[in-house]
Amino acid sequence: MVRTRIxxxxxxxxYGALIVLLSTLLLGCxxxxxxxIDRPYSVAVFVPGVVEGSPTYEMLVEGVRRAVDExxxxxxxxxxxxxxxxxxxxxxxSLAATGSYDLxxxxxxxxxxxxxxxxxxxxxQHFLVLDGYxxxxxxxxxxxxxxxxxxxLNGYFAGLVTTGGMPDSNDALRIxxxxxxxxxxxxxxxxxxFLEGAQAVNTDIELDFRVLGNWFDAGRAADLAxxxxxxxxxxxxxxxxxxxxxxxATARDRNAYVLWFDSSGFHHGPGVVIGSxxxxxxxxxxxRTLEAIEGSLEFGVGEVLGVADGYVRxxxxxxxxxxxxxxxxRARHADLMQRLMDEPMExxxxxxx
Amino acid sequence: xxxYAIEVMAPLLLAGLxxxxxxxAGVLNIALEGMMLAGAFAAIVTASLTGSILAGMLGGLLxxxxxxxxFYFVGIRMRAxxxxxxxxxxxxxxxxxxxxxxxxxxxxxxxxxxxxPRMPGLFVGVETGFPLLDQILFGHSFGVYLTVxxxxxxxxxxxxxxxxxxxxxxxxxxxxxxAVGLNPDRYRRAALLISGMGxxxxxxxxxxxxxxxxxxxxxxxxxxxxxxxxxxxKRPVGVLIAALCFALAEGVSVAAQGVLQIPGTLxxxxxxxxxxxxxxxxxxxxxxxxxxA
Numbered sequence: 263m264v265r266t267r268i269x270x271x272x273x274x275x276x277y278g279a280l281i282v283l284l285s286t287l288l289l290g291c292x293x294x295x296x297x298x299i300d301r302p303y304s305v306a307v308f309v310p311g312v313v314e315g316s317p318t319y320e321m322l323v324e325g326v327r328r329a330v331d332e333x334x335x336x337x338x339x340x341x342x343x344x345x346x347x348x349x350x351x352x353x354x355x356s357l358a359a360t361g362s363y364d365l366x367x368x369x370x371x372x373x374x375x376x377x378x379x380x381x382x383x384x385x386x387q388h389f390l391v392l393d394g395y396x397x398x399x400x401x402x403x404x405x406x407x408x409x410x411x412x413x414x415l416n417g418y419f420a421g422l423v424t425t426g427g428m429p430d431s432n433d434a435l436r437i438x439x440x441x442x443x444x445x446x447x448x449x450x451x452x453x454x455x456f457l458e459g460a461q462a463v464n465t466d467i468e469l470d471f472r473v474l475g476n477w478f479d480a481g482r483a484a485d486l487a488x489x490x491x492x493x494x495x496x497x498x499x500x501x502x503x504x505x506x507x508x509x510x511a512t513a514r515d516r517n518a519y520v521l522w523f524d525s526s527g528f529h530h531g532p533g534v535v536i537g538s539x540x541x542x543x544x545x546x547x548x549x550r551t552l553e554a555i556e557g558s559l560e561f562g563v564g565e566v567l568g569v570a571d572g573y574v575r576x577x578x579x580x581x582x583x584x585x586x587x588x589x590x591x592r593a594r595h596a597d598l599m600q601r602l603m604d605e606p607m608e609x610x611x612x613x614x615x
Numbered sequence: 616x617x618x619y620a621i622e623v624m625a626p627l628l629l630a631g632l633x634x635x636x637x638x639x640a641g642v643l644n645i646a647l648e649g650m651m652l653a654g655a656f657a658a659i660v661t662a663s664l665t666g667s668i669l670a671g672m673l674g675g676l677l678x679x680x681x682x683x684x685x686f687y688f689v690g691i692r693m694r695a696x697x698x699x700x701x702x703x704x705x706x707x708x709x710x711x712x713x714x715x716x717x718x719x720x721x722x723x724x725x726x727x728x729x730x731x732p733r734m735p736g737l738f739v740g741v742e743t744g745f746p747l748l749d750q751i752l753f754g755h756s757f758g759v760y761l762t763v764x765x766x767x768x769x770x771x772x773x774x775x776x777x778x779x780x781x782x783x784x785x786x787x788x789x790x791x792x793x794a795v796g797l798n799p800d801r802y803r804r805a806a807l808l809i810s811g812m813g814x815x816x817x818x819x820x821x822x823x824x825x826x827x828x829x830x831x832x833x834x835x836x837x838x839x840x841x842x843x844x845x846x847x848x849k850r851p852v853g854v855l856i857a858a859l860c861f862a863l864a865e866g867v868s869v870a871a872q873g874v875l876q877i878p879g880t881l882x883x884x885x886x887x888x889x890x891x892x893x894x895x896x897x898x899x900x901x902x903x904x905x906x907x908a
Contacts, residue, residue: 312723314717314722314723314724316724443880444878444879444880470873471872471879472869472872472873472879473872473878473879473880473883474883475879475880475883476834478829478830478831478832478834479831479834480825480827480829480832481623481821481824481825481832481834481836482834482865482869484824484825485619485622485623485865485866485869486869486872488619489616489619489869489870489872489873490873493873504724504725504829504830504831504832507725507727507825507827507829508825511824511825511826511827514733514826515733530725530727
């Protein structure tokens, strides 16, 4: 009796074990896509700085979030890496080392090189870097914006202003460019293209180029702007981070004009900021992240997007632009946009690998 | 160039004069940078709330005063290490302001508030026929005209009043003060509070000139103000001369960028090279002729 009970128990256990084994085998043989659907696609955004107060990084985060929300089967984590560039490689490495993310997204011209180094240690990790350029790493996709076209758009507008396009334009044919710091893209692309654009209006236009030395000293930026205005400049393209506020304060006091770069800056000084060139970083971040989630993003490619692609624009829809900039200036600038749409400018990326 | 140099000099001088009081009382106030930052933030917020430049400056002054009292309480009263306390206050200002800015106005970045008036210029358009003199004397922002009386007042208080004498004694020989029944800590407290007011006011000038607050608006000027105390041989007129020299070097580096074919980044190092050279000269002169400086 007892022996029979033991045998029944053994048979029950054997059946149970068989069921578990069969279930495991069946689940293990399920198609790979089904397994992927069960686990959400995981995205990390590494911000080399802080998000708040930086239009570029706000666009980056907004674009990635939109893609993740739209996909319905992905998650995103935002990591702020701070302003110390020496710590960025460590930050990226930490994220890759977790092995938790299918894609790490970031944005900065210096990051492709860092990411390329990090990816040697984590060959399974995929990266997407915007506003940077790298080709040949099979796990890295970069998206660069044609900054020659962007600077040319600003330069052409500055040329229209300094040749008498605005009520407070002076007689001197001199435009200004204030850079936070000197770097290859500034010296080899933005500065020459800005002057090239202005001289497309009038070949006699001269450029007064100044350097702030950092990205935050608005007091010194105000002094530099004053010095430029003393020498006959009436319009300044300011690419100086927080220093831009000093340029605006000076331009407001002395009836001069300011141009903005990368994002719409009209709200910083209506009537003072009269032109803004834009890069659609949010759109690029959204589209490429969505492609990655859907599995269609090609890696190992360095992509360059410009006016003809719709990613480099001039903000001609802002009410302040329409209110403060005369119609003939707007019309001439719209003609330039059309020309660049039809005939994109060559863009040699400094230090491209 | 002279005109802008004087504008640059004003906040350096106010912070330097304040720091001089603390230094003479035997307390090196290395928190001038943080106090300037707090003064800048408070000035913009107060000016926005009241619509008054004067109220903004008062707000900046009080913010500096508040941090200075904290410095006194922890560093002097609680006997904590002065250097650690000073560094902590700099970090406190740099960390707390973005938090407050975010909580109150929803941004950690550029703080542009409505209703902030523009810093008025005084004696605009007045001419004597001597352009250099005009640049030195006329058309400056309101805050600049506070600095000359501040130098005279500091000199008078430190040299001609019993308070100044006791304050200097606190730094040189506090035992003498105790021997006559006076408490040196009271003079250290007064000196620190004066330095806080000077740094807060200096910060308010920086921000109100721009009409906005932005992170790191002081941009190291608190540290340079500290250097002017030593370069100025710990005398108010000396601090004035040191601040003016630094401002002129800054003015040259700004103006030269538009004229010389030298990389701007190199020209911008001129004020700092000058500071290092001046410190070497100062050190050499002290060795040759030791003084009370």
